[in-house]
Amino acid sequence: NAGVTQTPKFQVLKTGQSMTLQCAQDMNHNSMYWYRQDPGMGLRLIYYSASEGTTDKGEVPNGYNVSRLNKREFSLRLESAAPSQTSVYFCASKPAGYYNEQFFGPGTRLTVL
Amino acid sequence: KQEVTQIPAALSVPEGENLVLNCSFTDSAIYNLQWFRQDPGKGLTSLLLIQSSQREQTSGRLNASLDKSSGRSTLYIAASQPGDSATYLCAVDWGTSGSRLTFGEGTQLTVNP
Numbered sequence: 001n002a003g004v005t006q007t008p009k010f011q012v013l014k015t016g017q018s019m020t021l022q023c024a025q026d027m028n029h030n031s032m033y034w035y036r037q038d039p040g041m042g043l044r045l046i047y048y049s050a051s052e053g054t055t056d057k058g059e060v061p062n063g064y065n066v067s068r069l070n071k072r073e074f075s076l077r078l079e080s081a082a083p084s085q086t087s088v089y090f091c092a093s094k095p096a097g098y099y100n101e102q103f104f105g106p107g108t109r110l111t112v113l
Numbered sequence: 114k115q116e117v118t119q120i121p122a123a124l125s126v127p128e129g130e131n132l133v134l135n136c137s138f139t140d141s142a143i144y145n146l147q148w149f150r151q152d153p154g155k156g157l158t159s160l161l162l163i164q165s166s167q168r169e170q171t172s173g174r175l176n177a178s179l180d181k182s183s184g185r186s187t188l189y190i191a192a193s194q195p196g197d198s199a200t201y202l203c204a205v206d207w208g209t210s211g212s213r214l215t216f217g218e219g220t221q222l223t224v225n226p
Binding site for chain 2: 004031033040041042043044045048049050056058090092094098099100101102103104105106107
């Protein structure tokens with residue numbers, strides 16, 4: 001099992017450009033999540049998908065959109081990138097049930113100039 | 114507001130020392146608490162998950178305890194090694210929709226040879 005995979009690993013954008021971050025998991029997990037990690041602010045939830053076909057906003061959704069393409073894949077889109085979106089983005093997944101762990105991908109380091 | 118705090122932000126110890134990392138949370142009605150390890154430039158690796166009904170969990174040299182009434186969890190690392198150097202994060206699931214996690218900012222641990 002590859003676990004949770006993310007592409008790309010690194011990306012540099014100019015202000016106003018758009019891009020999509022890809023995430024896939026091969027563990028048959030129901031729930032998937034997108035977080036961003038910034039120095040001094042810890043990890044904050046952007047969007048999540050509790051199950052295939054559903055998506056909901058997290059703590060910091062502004063400027064982002066998501067798509068739960070199928071049970072395996074959950075993508076994060078930046079329509080018009082801003083310097084404030086410079087961050088490390090992590091995707092995670094979790095099996096159904098309250099007492100199960102979240103598993104994280106390796107992250108995408110995004111710089112917006 | 115439901116918040117998670119980790120103090121200290123950084124800790125440096127000599128090899129072989131037993132150490133305790135602290136995590137506090139503002140609302141005792143948790144479903145579970147998860148401890149993670151993050152190496153520089155890497156994703157998060159789950160170490161232990163404690164369910165709300167449990168008092169502690171052990172994995173190798175790691176022992177995590179939970180005291181809901183006082184809003185605290187500790188991660189005990191026995192006989193620390195330089196390879197334990199990393200940032201340790203705790204995260205709480207308060208049973209919200211999608212089993213969302215709220216993270217502390219982490220404790221950066223350095224174990225000196």
